Amino acid sequence: MQVGSSLKDVAARAGVSVKTVSNVVNGYTYVSPATREKVEQALAELDYRPNLSARNLRRGRTGVIALALPELDAPYFAELSRFVIDAAAERGWTVLIDQTDGQAAREREVLQGIREQLIDGLIFSPITVGREELATRTDRTPLVLLGERVLDGPTHHVAIDNLRAAREVTEHLLARGHTRIAAIGAQENPSANTAHLRLAGYRQALEAAGVPFDERLVPATGSYRRADGAALMRELLELPEPPQAVFCFNDLLALGALRTALSAGLRVPGDVALAGFDDVEDGRYSTPTLTTVSPDKEQIARVAVEVLDSLIGGGRGARRAGGEADGPREIEADYRLIVRESTAAG
Amino acid sequence: MQVGSSLKDVAARAGVSVKTVSNVVNGYTYVSPATREKVEQALAELDYRPNLSARNLRRGRTGVIALALPELDAPYFAELSRFVIDAAAERGWTVLIDQTDGQAAREREVLQGIREQLIDGLIFSPITVGREELATRTDRTPLVLLGERVLDGPTHHVAIDNLRAAREVTEHLLARGHTRIAAIGAQENPSANTAHLRLAGYRQALEAAGVPFDERLVPATGSYRRADGAALMRELLELPEPPQAVFCFNDLLALGALRTALSAGLRVPGDVALAGFDDVEDGRYSTPTLTTVSPDKEQIARVAVEVLDSLIGGGRGARRAGGEADGPREIEADYRLIVRESTAAG
DNA sequence: TTGAAAGCGCTAACAC
DNA sequence: GTGTTAGCGCTTTCAA
Numbered sequence: 001m002q003v004g005s006s007l008k009d010v011a012a013r014a015g016v017s018v019k020t021v022s023n024v025v026n027g028y029t030y031v032s033p034a035t036r037e038k039v040e041q042a043l044a045e046l047d048y049r050p051n052l053s054a055r056n057l058r059r060g061r062t063g064v065i066a067l068a069l070p071e072l073d074a075p076y077f078a079e080l081s082r083f084v085i086d087a088a089a090e091r092g093w094t095v096l097i098d099q100t101d102g103q104a105a106r107e108r109e110v111l112q113g114i115r116e117q118l119i120d121g122l123i124f125s126p127i128t129v130g131r132e133e134l135a136t137r138t139d140r141t142p143l144v145l146l147g148e149r150v151l152d153g154p155t156h157h158v159a160i161d162n163l164r165a166a167r168e169v170t171e172h173l174l175a176r177g178h179t180r181i182a183a184i185g186a187q188e189n190p191s192a193n194t195a196h197l198r199l200a201g202y203r204q205a206l207e208a209a210g211v212p213f214d215e216r217l218v219p220a221t222g223s224y225r226r227a228d229g230a231a232l233m234r235e236l237l238e239l240p241e242p243p244q245a246v247f248c249f250n251d252l253l254a255l256g257a258l259r260t261a262l263s264a265g266l267r268v269p270g271d272v273a274l275a276g277f278d279d280v281e282d283g284r285y286s287t288p289t290l291t292t293v294s295p296d297k298e299q300i301a302r303v304a305v306e307v308l309d310s311l312i313g314g315g316r317g318a319r320r321a322g323g324e325a326d327g328p329r330e331i332e333a334d335y336r337l338i339v340r341e342s343t344a345a346g
Numbered sequence: 347m348q349v350g351s352s353l354k355d356v357a358a359r360a361g362v363s364v365k366t367v368s369n370v371v372n373g374y375t376y377v378s379p380a381t382r383e384k385v386e387q388a389l390a391e392l393d394y395r396p397n398l399s400a401r402n403l404r405r406g407r408t409g410v411i412a413l414a415l416p417e418l419d420a421p422y423f424a425e426l427s428r429f430v431i432d433a434a435a436e437r438g439w440t441v442l443i444d445q446t447d448g449q450a451a452r453e454r455e456v457l458q459g460i461r462e463q464l465i466d467g468l469i470f471s472p473i474t475v476g477r478e479e480l481a482t483r484t485d486r487t488p489l490v491l492l493g494e495r496v497l498d499g500p501t502h503h504v505a506i507d508n509l510r511a512a513r514e515v516t517e518h519l520l521a522r523g524h525t526r527i528a529a530i531g532a533q534e535n536p537s538a539n540t541a542h543l544r545l546a547g548y549r550q551a552l553e554a555a556g557v558p559f560d561e562r563l564v565p566a567t568g569s570y571r572r573a574d575g576a577a578l579m580r581e582l583l584e585l586p587e588p589p590q591a592v593f594c595f596n597d598l599l600a601l602g603a604l605r606t607a608l609s610a611g612l613r614v615p616g617d618v619a620l621a622g623f624d625d626v627e628d629g630r631y632s633t634p635t636l637t638t639v640s641p642d643k644e645q646i647a648r649v650a651v652e653v654l655d656s657l658i659g660g661g662r663g664a665r666r667a668g669g670e671a672d673g674p675r676e677i678e679a680d681y682r683l684i685v686r687e688s689t690a691a692g
Numbered sequence: 693t694t695g696a697a698a699g700c701g702c703t704a705a706c707a708c
Numbered sequence: 709g710t711g712t713t714a715g716c717g718c719t720t721t722c723a724a
Binding site: 007059 | 718
């Protein structure tokens with residue numbers, strides 16, 4: 001069965017050459033109106049659709065970029081993805097999604113180019129990957145990193161200043177009069193840059209305020225889901241001296257912690273104040289609503305796509321390592337602290 | 347700049363023919379160990395990566411399927427996507443995402459094949475698209491629909507029995523002793539099958555219980571986000587005789603309604619009971635936790651991918667319309683009613 | 693303004 | 709077992 005018509009078929013039907021049809025399809029100038037009309041009619045009659053594989057092969061690019069992230073069902077990544085897809089669509093790119101589940105092996109594959117030759121570029125939000133993996137990368141697919149900066153990394157990336165943001169949250173909690181402030185979300189994995197930066201910001205704020213750091217108030221976790229937040233909060237509440245406030249390294253942890261606190265009969269923020277990070281929509285409708293750091297996700301997505309777009313280059317011809325001349329760019333995205341009910345003044 | 351090595355380069359380096367290299371790359375038998383080793387060394391030395399565009403052009407398929415859905419940042423779709431991507435990965439497919447935002451024009455594009463020739467198949471969760479659009483579709487890309495059944499539709503689809511599920515939710519509310527039960531999520535758009543089915547289920551249950559239908563208790567909405575639920579709940583609370591229970595057509599609406607109710611100082615379920623639909627994770631951690639219909643998302647995703655896989659066919663050769671011989675399959679997915687705190691017995 | 697033809701990198705008949 | 713070669717459908721010099 002004939003699946004689709006090719007340029008040749010159209011050319012035959014219109015009584016012109018393949019080149020002419022191609023010209024019409026690609027909107028080139030210098031086609032006489034008469035010819036153009038003939039061709040367009042044939043195009044319509046045969047319901048012609050260009051074969052993208054062939055076009056890609058010829059052009060050396062595919063028009064597809066990959067977005068690699070830990071998990072699509074974490075609201076932060078879901079929201080970010082929507083913006084990336086929108087921004088990409090505006091520039092004519094199609095987005096393909098790779099879920100790594102934060103697994104080191106999967107992340108390494110992504111970096112080494114499982115999809116190479118299928119994608120023109122990659123936007124990657126890593127969890128475990130560090131400087132070394134990036135440095136030894138052989139895949140030449142243009143890459144933009146999302147999330148924390150991999151220090152001195154050889155790669156373009158866009159991220160907010162996690163350390164400063166975490167410090168601000170903690171300062172906000174201190175300003176509310178709390179001194180016994182816990183932090184949920186520390187990670188033992190040495191490559192977990194985001195967690196380390198947020199923890200560092202937390203510690204800086206405590207130190208500046210002269211509040212001693214108490215290791216028992218900073219339980220570690222492997223993942224950042226609601227269940228983790230709920231479990232860690234239970235641990236904190238069993239402490240001889242439970243915290244007055246908890247800074248959670250993302251909103252999911254905070255929502256889990258909130259559930260635990262409310263179930264335990266505590267009032268939030270009356271008995272314990274809670275702050276999160278990410279500003280996902282859930283936290284805007286929880287009761288109480290959630291104080292959080294709101295990264296400008298739309299900006300992050302747009303800038304990442306723009307940088308990638310410029311790396312890939314206007315696009316004629318083969319994929320290039322382009323843009324490296326200017327050196328990797330580190331772009332800082334905006335964020336703001338949004339104070340809501342969960343830390344409202346007593 | 348040379349971007350990557352081709353089979354020819356590898357062949358030259360290994361001192362064999364292109365075909366032999368191809369054989370090795372594709373894991374064919376009948377390659378002598380000595381040759382194989384030579385080739386593999388050359389492969390490694392040149393860091394060979396197959397050009398997928400070329401391979402696709404030749405094989406007539408791309409290994410990519412599209413998942414078209416309204417919005418990635420609605421938790422139900424985010425969760426579903428994760429399962430679709432996982433199921434697809436298991437079968438060697440890569441998933442590309444199209445967001446329609448539920449817009450009729452975008453949905454029509456998807457259906458008519460914007461991505462044709464780039465994808466081997468399409469899994470589509472429509473909002474507005476109806477029977478006619480499906481019937482007049484010319485794109486031959488294998489298609490599986492998700493969500494409500496388009497009645498007598500010409501297309502394979504997988505969905506839960508929305509009508510029955512909605513009836514069960516309403517019956518549950520009736521069994522709790524409520525008679526003044528509102529429903530949030532009706533849609534005026536005649537193609538909004540899901541909304542119509544859920545509304546029909548609600549009405550069936552009322553009727554069976556001899557409870558009169560009150561139009562004021564069934565406000566319509568265009569979209570299904572938290573903000574809509576919050577706004578509609580405000581309207582309901584201003585009624586001279588507000589409802590004792592509210593059945594929301596998805597969890598986001600319910601979470602928005604919950605926020606409004608709690609903000610208004612009402613107790614849930616004491617003053618008003620609330621039920622949702624979808625069983626997204628947010629509703630498992632809200633306070634109170636949310637009674638809801640839980641569709642088996644993993645099953646929906648897996649079955650959709652399996653059906654699509656069989657439609658696309660083993661895959662040799664060109665894309666086919668295959669599978670139509672057996673006629674469109676309508677696959678009913680499992681679901682269950684999960685009763686949680688938001689409708690707990692008084 | 694249009695046509696002829698080469699070739700992108702790969703796979704698979706078909707030879708040897 | 710291995711090599712030769714003909715396309716897949718498209719874009720694009722180069723001629724006409």
